[in-house]
Amino acid sequence: MARGEITGNTASLCPGYAQANLVILPKDWAFDFLLFGLRNKQACPILEILDAGDPVSKILAPGADVRDELPRYRLWLGGELVDEPTDIRHLWREDLVSFYLGCSFSFEDALKAAGLPVRHQEMGVNVPMYRTKLPAAPAGRLHGPLVVSMRPMPPDLVEKAHLVSGDFAEAHGQPVHAGDPAEIGIADLDRPEYGDPVHMHPGEVPVFWACGVTPQAALAASRVEFAITHAPGHMFITDIKAEDLGGKALLACGRS
């Protein structure tokens, strides 16, 4: 991604390439967060972790500086969202650890290729995301709800959506729920906590995937004193083809 050129959401950008969620935390919180990620693999598939103070990706997009590669970031202080900058160089500290997590945008090309609708792309908006009543597995000081993204599907295509996305374990894999939103604690599909609402066509079923915004809900609920994340839908675009993510992800935490 060229620096500062794009500040909108990345839902349909760079077709075929994997996208990633971003969480940057002080090292004091890094163990709790890594454990949170490992305990919530479907919501937080870890793709790459940088050493404290190192802002440069080694695996997902070698040489890319995490401080200006995303179109929009979020700054969190004490669990409160305080700013949405397009560059975070002025916020950088030597104790900051960057985590890249898989993103469901990575399987949307495969959904479309299989004939499945991707409504927010059709509408040119961000994917709708919701906080659920399902708790994420806590880790140390971190706790919070599972956040999900939603894509409406005709009922006869729900199984296909499971099959296609199931091949992308490093991008949240298959859905966690399909059908009545109330069952997972979502009161109103038209009022997502993150992203934009989308139209449901008559007879369509809402299909929900675990979402990489789950860490943002956790750091808010846990009142983490300092954190930087991507702005929902404004992702880190990698140099890795979405279908290669599984193999590459094996390397991702390591140089081994």
Add this chain to the structure above:
Amino acid sequence: MARGEITGNTASLCPGYAQANLVILPKDWAFDFLLFGLRNKQACPILEILDAGDPVSKILAPGADVRDELPRYRLWLGGELVDEPTDIRHLWREDLVSFYLGCSFSFEDALKAAGLPVRHQEMGVNVPMYRTKLPAAPAGRLHGPLVVSMRPMPPDLVEKAHLVSGDFAEAHGQPVHAGDPAEIGIADLDRPEYGDPVHMHPGEVPVFWACGVTPQAALAASRVEFAITHAPGHMFITDIKAEDLGGKALLACGRS
């Protein structure tokens, strides 16, 4: 394992059940170590991680207290080995994080079932383990050499050893080297840094597997101020069948 009843090595104990390496570190070192483990998956396949201050396994052997379940431990201060106690209750602190890592003893039954020799079991001794000249991938403050275990094999069975152990990715998987020990920096097979030497039969080839003692070499090289590990060969015996380790290990870092 019953408390205090066994203080010898566990190489042939509880056939069929997975065994685990143990590393206990202050939380200040936990992120560095978890990253070290993820970056060195073959040497450090992570099976379970407990929260800081929690000594009780949830997955590998539910209810087992890590402080007296192993036959013998090692206490490390400033990277120096200072004691080999059989119980660590007196050393416990609320900031200690326990990591369980896969162990090659877990695939030895499968090797034997496939007609492959397991010499140290035949001899009733501990497996020989060596520091190599191959560096482990560093992580934060942690660095050190790859440690390997060795089992001699007739040359025509080396490929079979690869195939059989390759099915146990959570227990170090296939060998990292077979043949000339000098190629990986081992000067004398009769003088292992850990465990016991074993007889090589005429014509046999030494076969080397990544070893869960690698973290011990790293915490010594990195002069970690406080650490507790298993004593080499004196493992945590789990309630999980070795062949189920892969599936269970998916859960292992998490309750998800």
